[in-house]
Amino acid sequence: MIKVKAIVYLILCVFQIGLIHSQATEIRGKVTASSDIDRIHVINKTANKFTITNDNGEFLITASVNDTILISAIQYKPMEVLVTSQMIQSKFVSVKLNDKITELDEVVVGKVLTGDLRSDIENSDAKANLNFYDLGIPGYTGKPKTQSERRLHEATTGGGIVPLNPILNWISGRTKKLKAQLARENIDNAMKKTMSSLSEMLFNIDNLEPSKRVEFFYFVTDDANFLPLSKTNNDLKMLEFLQQKLQAFKSQIEDN
Structure with a gap:
C-alpha cells in the first residue's frame, strides 16, 4: 500500500512539473537601468509576444518555462532572459540593463580648459554666431x-x-x-x-x-x-x- 502511494505521489509530481512547463503565464517584470526605463522593448522570442515598459520600467508579458525573453533599447546592451519554473511560480522577473558605451580615444582639440568658466571664455576663440536678430531684419524661425x-x-x-x-x-x-x-x-x-x-x-x-x-x-x-x-x-x-x-x-x- 505504501508503495502504491509513493508511485501515485511521484506521478502527481511529474504531472505538476509538466503542467508548469507547458502553461503560459502572465509574468510581471521590472527593468532597472542608469537612465530612461520607459518604452524599452520586451519581446518573447519563443512565443512571438511583444510589449514595452511603462514610465517605471514595469511590464507584463505572457511566457512559459524555457521561453527566451529579449529586453532591448538603443542606449542599452540587449539582454536575453531564459524563463525558469521559479519565474513562472513567482510570476515576476527583474532585469538590470547595462549602458551601451562606445569608447573613443582621448583627443585634445585647441586650448586646454582650466575649469574656471570666466577664464575659459576669455581665453577661447569662441564668438557668437551673427543672426538676423542682430541685424534687425525678419527671418524664418521654423x-x-x-x-x-x-x-x-x-x-x-x-x-x-x-x-x-x-x-x-x-x-x-x-x-x-x-x-x-x-x-x-x-x-x-x-x-x-x-x-x-x-x-x-x-x-x-x-x-x-x-x-x-x-x-x-x-x-x-x-x-x-x-x-x-x-x-x-x-x-x-x-x-x-x-x-x-x-x-x-x-x-x-x-x-x-
Whole structure:
C-alpha cells in the first residue's frame, strides 16, 4: 500500500512539473537601468509576444518555462532572459540593463580648459554666431527645409495677379518631378530611421544574412503602408509589420 502511494505521489509530481512547463503565464517584470526605463522593448522570442515598459520600467508579458525573453533599447546592451519554473511560480522577473558605451580615444582639440568658466571664455576663440536678430531684419524661425523642399517651394510659389512660375513648372513637369524626388527622400529617411532603431531587434528574432538586409529594407519601402506607419512612431506595430515583410521577402528569395 505504501508503495502504491509513493508511485501515485511521484506521478502527481511529474504531472505538476509538466503542467508548469507547458502553461503560459502572465509574468510581471521590472527593468532597472542608469537612465530612461520607459518604452524599452520586451519581446518573447519563443512565443512571438511583444510589449514595452511603462514610465517605471514595469511590464507584463505572457511566457512559459524555457521561453527566451529579449529586453532591448538603443542606449542599452540587449539582454536575453531564459524563463525558469521559479519565474513562472513567482510570476515576476527583474532585469538590470547595462549602458551601451562606445569608447573613443582621448583627443585634445585647441586650448586646454582650466575649469574656471570666466577664464575659459576669455581665453577661447569662441564668438557668437551673427543672426538676423542682430541685424534687425525678419527671418524664418521654423523647421529648416531640405534642398528638395526648398526647390519644390520655389517651383510652386510666385508673385503677381497670375503667378507664372507655378504654372510653367506644372506644364513642364518639373513640379511633378520635384514631388516624386521629395517623396523618395522621405521614404529613404524613414527607412534609415527604422533600420537604426529596429534592425538589431528584428534580426535577433528572425535572422537574415547581413548581405541581404539592405535589400530587405528597400523591399519594405515598396509597401505603401510603410511610410504612414513610420510616422506613427509606434515601434511595436512597425516591428510586427517588419516581421510580416521579412517572411514575404524570404519566400521571394526562395522562389527565385
